[in-house]
Amino acid sequence: xxxxxxxxxxxxxxxxxxxxxxxxxxxxxxxxxxxxxxxxxxxxxxxxxxxxxxxxxxxxxxxxxxxxxxxxxxxxxxxxxxxxxxxxxxxxxxxxxxxxxxxxxxxxxxxxxxxxxxxxxxxxxxxxxxxxxxxxxxxxxxxxxxxxxxxxxxxxxxxxxxxxxxxxxx
Numbered sequence: 001x002x003x004x005x006x007x008x009x010x011x012x013x014x015x016x017x018x019x020x021x022x023x024x025x026x027x028x029x030x031x032x033x034x035x036x037x038x039x040x041x042x043x044x045x046x047x048x049x050x051x052x053x054x055x056x057x058x059x060x061x062x063x064x065x066x067x068x069x070x071x072x073x074x075x076x077x078x079x080x081x082x083x084x085x086x087x088x089x090x091x092x093x094x095x096x097x098x099x100x101x102x103x104x105x106x107x108x109x110x111x112x113x114x115x116x117x118x119x120x121x122x123x124x125x126x127x128x129x130x131x132x133x134x135x136x137x138x139x140x141x142x143x144x145x146x147x148x149x150x151x152x153x154x155x156x157x158x159x160x161x162x163x164x165x166x167x168x169x170x
Contacts, residue, residue, distance in 0.1 A: 070088055076104075120137075
């Protein structure tokens with residue numbers, strides 16, 4: 001095994017370059033991920049309309065479009081206004097699985113297809129539960145509302161959600 005004392009000048013320079021390269025890779029990949037993971041997550045605001053059998057319901061939503069936003073969701077929130085919620089939009093339709101880990105507010109979860117039709121509803125989910133809550137089919141989005149909102153406002157599977165994320169067939 002060679003030590004610095006008996007390495008040639010060229011070998012020492014090569015080892016130094018290798019060490020610098022390793023440090024650069026570490027700083028360029030690990031440090032930004034750590035900083036990003038520690039930075040606050042911000043959600044833009046949007047409006048969602050749900051057309052039910054009894055009328056039109058409008059909600060003020062926080063929009064979760066990025067993976068970090070999807071992962072954070074409403075975790076850690078202590079309350080949610082009656083006319084608000086969160087809209088999770090996915091790049092492509094897919095079967096979605098959610099859970100209530102670190103979420104202390106009971107929720108109604110509305111699974112919405114690409115055409116804006118509510119595919120299914122998971123009502124009154126259990127706070128802090130690790131039980132998986134899944135869409136029955138591929139969906140484009142999930143809407144989270146305060147628990148009991150779907151029943152109170154007559155929101156059902158088959159109702160239409162109006163938002164730019166959903167394409168309506170002509």
